[in-house]
Amino acid sequence: MKTRTTLIIAALLMVTNFSFAQQNEECMLNLTMFNDAVKSKNYDDAYEPWMKVRKQCPKFNIAIYKRGEKILDHKIENSTGAEKTAFISDYMDLLDAAGENFPSKYSKGEIEEEKALKKYENQKDLGLTDYQIFEAFDLEFKNYRSDFTSTKGLYVYFTKTVDLFKAGQFEIQKVFDKYDDVNDQLDDLNEKYAKSLNKLIEKETAGNALSKTQGKYKTFYQKSLEANSKIAGSLDTYIGDLANCENLIPLYRKDFPTYKDDGAWLKRAVSKMYNKDCTDDPLYVELVKAYDQADPSAETKYFVSTVLRKQGKNSEADKYVRESYDLQTDPIKKARMAKKIANDFKRSGSYGSARTYYREALALNPSDGTPHLQIASMYAKSANNCGDNAFNKRAVFWYAAQEALKAGRVDPGLKSNATKSAASYNANAPTKGEIFSQNMAGKTITIGCWIGGSVKVPSLD
Known part of the structure; x- marks a missing residue:
């Protein structure tokens, strides 16, 4: 009896293994078919074998998802009406499945970013409001900020905030807050890209050739920095006259008593007043003093120097400038500080001092x-x-x-x-x-x- 039972189990295992092997073989065949079709940009021919692999073997190969995005992008672009919205919905499902089956390759933040972008690109077809688009990017920013790297996404996130303010749905403070949020994110991304790029530049400068992979990374970092720079300029253009002294001063004057000990709020208020050339107003001096008291740092010392220079105390201002610069230790932040100081000297006609700091910026961040x-x-x-x-x-x-x-x-x-x-x-x-x-x-x-x-x-x- 035991022998008979053993033989039955063995037979079942053979059948199961044969079935599994047969399924794997079929999946490999369809994978090859759709992969070749995608390489040739024959996305319609790729669709049927791709769907078969996707349903039968969802964990078989990451190409199901990487190539699948291209296939569905083609379908979305070349369809209309209910068919188009169905393909968009399927694209969202594909991203979710990618996260479930290949979590190390598709993080939750990356998936949410892709979904938000797809919603924005097809806003009219999906019948979504500006607030719903804003909400999609806001979810990404609040919960998965480190994965929010799309310059296009960051731009849309901010411009939708401005549009909603103009439609009467947001207060102007929301616009300024989101402007700062997005610029802070761009600064963080640029710092990361610049540090990585500078390491590759140092290697080349030392006479060592980059590997093929390193060369690709170098190009990626350079293009990312260029794209972020363009987006930063576009943000300033889009906010336009909203961020002028006439709007900023009464707003910050009203909120100052509430946030006079809040270093983060003071930093943003002082920076905005400085960048928008509202430094002649007495409020600027009050904000700088409060900022330096609440959260003294290299940056606060710099802003104190701008106040002193306005008061004609140039030698004292120079002392604070140097102290500010020396306190900064991070090379990219220090380079940014050097450029800010240099710009001030240039504006005042002190070209020799300006060049000194510009050259320091070059030494600290040679990719800029x-x-x-x-x-x-x-x-x-x-x-x-x-x-x-x-x-x-x-x-x-x-x-x-x-x-x-x-x-x-x-x-x-x-x-x-x-x-x-x-x-x-x-x-x-x-x-x-x-x-x-x-x-x-x-x-x-x-x-x-x-x-x-x-x-x-x-x-x-």
């Missing part, structure tokens, strides 16, 4: 080329004051052009801007006719004043 453009613009503005004759003065524009081009070499996202700036500077430099008449071709000109350095006159070849 914007300081080169700022230095070049100061050279160009000083051309008329740096030279003992007309030719030598205009030769400074060659020097400015050389500096501008450095921006594009270290930061590909600035290449176009750097090239245009250099061309503009070169257009103001001596012409070939002037080089010939002055017999200056190939000669080196020493530049005076605060600039220093020298520039070689182009040859006439």
